[in-house]
Amino acid sequence: MFDSLDALFLARAQFAFTVSFHFIFPAFSIGLASYLMVLEGLWLKTGKSLYLDLFKYWLKIFAVAFAMGVVSGIVMSYQFGTNWAVFSDKAGPVIGPLMAYEVLTAFFLEAGFLGVMLFGMEKVGKKIHFAATCMVALGTFISAFWILSVNSWMQTPTGYEIGANGQFLPGDSWWAIVFNPSFPYRLVHTVIAAYLTTALAVGGVGAWHLLKDRANAHARLMFSMAMWMAALVAPVQIFAGDMHGLNTLEHQPAKVMAMEGHYESHPDGAPLILFGIPDSEAGEVKYAIEIPKASSLILKHDPNAPLAGLDTIPKEDQPPVGVVFWAFRIMVGIGFAMLGLGMWSLLARFRRKLYDWPLLHRAAVLMGPSGFVAVIAGWFTTEVGRQPFTVYGLLRTADSASPLDAPAVAASLLAFVVIYFAVFGMGAWYMLHLMKKAPQPLEKGVKRGMKGPIRTAGITPGPTQNPGHAELLPDSDPTDEDPPEGSKDARTPEGGER
Known part of the structure; x- marks a missing residue:
């Protein structure tokens, strides 16, 4: 059955399949870790339990996403040794130390503080717990720093020497390898994409619950924060993407030709x-x-x-135009859709209707998963556009694969497909199940632990509200907007406790 298929094609398909699954989870966890850090910081600053409620709500989701990102990342390392042994041998002296730096500086930092972040809220002081949350958020960024440095070096290799056996060896300075020409642009573009991905997911969840109850204080805060992110950061991302494109035109012109569809000069x-x-x-x-x-x-x-067009590039050095052309347009189209949603939310906010426009909320729900699609489309644009090279212009993909038979690669590919859809499908379903539930307020007015009482400042459930719904007092609405007319409004005097 598989004898007619090329082993190189199957190895590439396997890597594309696994990296597409893997890339979703780090993109989410990078942004979500920073969001959790902001929520906890705002809770410590204001004392309002609304922020703590949302912190606990998203912490569970972060734990699942982080775990699936770690597990899927292990598989990526496995493939370097099995399907891409020649690439590992030739590029290992350069990319091996960079990957080791990621483990030593980022993974250990995340692993060391993740337990405190997940389980230590009532066992350590508030400041120590917040410090642990900050370290986890920092660790996710450092991890992205090193991984993107590795990938960027493969796109724009600098600072290397060619050894006698054809290996890429470090030159006089590691800084030339780490800070290669495309790395700063790719780092900024990718990290901002992770933040927007998280913002759209949070905004989609908030909008989902606003459609059920416009007076839901937790949904209001989630939606408001997410829309601020979309409105303010989406224009920055478009600018960063433009700068990244100009850098790509300078160092990888064939990729830009494929993105633009310029076959002719x-x-x-x-x-x-x-x-x-x-x-x-x-x-x-x-x-x-x-x-x-x-x-x-x-x-x-x-x-x-x-x-110049692709007519100036030898046929054997041209990337697959169709995939790059459409992946690029999907990414750019979603980016402008994010900008449109952000501008729409600003109009609603200006007219004091941010929580009263169901059409805006439905659009936010629809855009909730758009960030994940955009990062996958951007990744395809980058990686397929680099073809037919693994190390751009120096090492061809056809010369990087292990000497394996097609049936062997196909067997592992089928195993990955079955296992990934089973395991990560269940993980994704569980995260959606958690998002479907509305965030729950603290059950007691005073919660013991953390070296002092935690008061539910300004949050009280109304007798006519559903369980888990609460309404902010006028002075604690995140946008200082009045509740919508006709909403379920029940308030108690300032300082009232459950």
């Missing part, structure tokens, strides 16, 4: 192809909808600037 200004069907055999984008000279304006800041 344009000496008098290149058009921006919005949509079409790339046909690599014919060397054109069929049924193209384009804006004249707009691509040159974006990439060169001059509508008449010449842009």
Whole structure:
């Protein structure tokens, strides 16, 4: 059955499948760890239990996402030794130490403080627990730093020497390897993407519960914070993506040609192809909808600037245009959709209707998983656009694979497909199950532990409200907006306790 399939194709398919699963969880945990840090910090600063409620709510989800990210990451290391042994041998002297730095600086930091963060809230002081949360958030960022440094070096290799046996060896300075030309741009773009992914997920959950009860204080706060993130950070991400694209044009021009669908060179200004069907055999984008000279304006800041096309690249060095072309448009399209949602929320906030527009809430629910789709599309753009190389311009993918037979690779691929959909499918289902439930307020007005009482400042459940729903007093609404007309409104005097 598998004898007709190429072992290299199967190895690439296996890596693409596993990395697509893996990348979702770190992207979520990076942003969620920082969100938890902000929530706990706001609780410590204000004393309002609303922030603590949300911290505990998202902490459970973070624990599941973090665990699945760790497990799926182990499989990635396994594949380097089995399917890509030649690449590991040749590039190991450079990428091996960088991966070791990630373990020593990030993974140990996360593992050391994760237990305190998850289980130590009532066993250590408030400041110590907050410090542990900060260390976990820092650890997720440091992990992204090293992993993206490795990937960026494979995209824009610098600081290396070629040994006698063809290995890539470190040169005079490790800094040239770590801070390779594309690394700063890729780090900023990816980390911001993780924050937006988390913001859209949090906003989607908040909007889901607002559709059920517009007076739900927890949903209001989640939705408000998420929409601030979308409105303020989405424009920054678009700018960062543009800068990253200009850097890619300088160091990986063939990738940008594939992203733009430029099969032919344009000496008098290149058009921006919005949509079409790339046909690599014919060397054109069929049924193209384009804006004249707009691509040159974006990439060169001059509508008449010449842009080279794939006709200047040898056929054997060209990336697969179809995948890169469409993955790039999915990523960019979702980015502008995030910007639109953020601007819509600003209009609603300005008109004091942030919690009163069900259409906005439905749009936020629809956009909830969009960040995950965008990061996967961006990852495909980056990795497929690098082909046919593993180390860009120096080591071909065909020369990087282990000498395995196709049936052996196919067997492990099938095993991964079955196990991943079973294990990670259950994990994803459990996270959605947790998100479906509304955050619960503290059951008691005074909670012992943490070296002092924790008061439910300004939060009281109304007698007509469903369990788990609470309404903020006027002076504790995160946006100082009045409850919607007709909502279930029940308040007690300031300082009232459950």
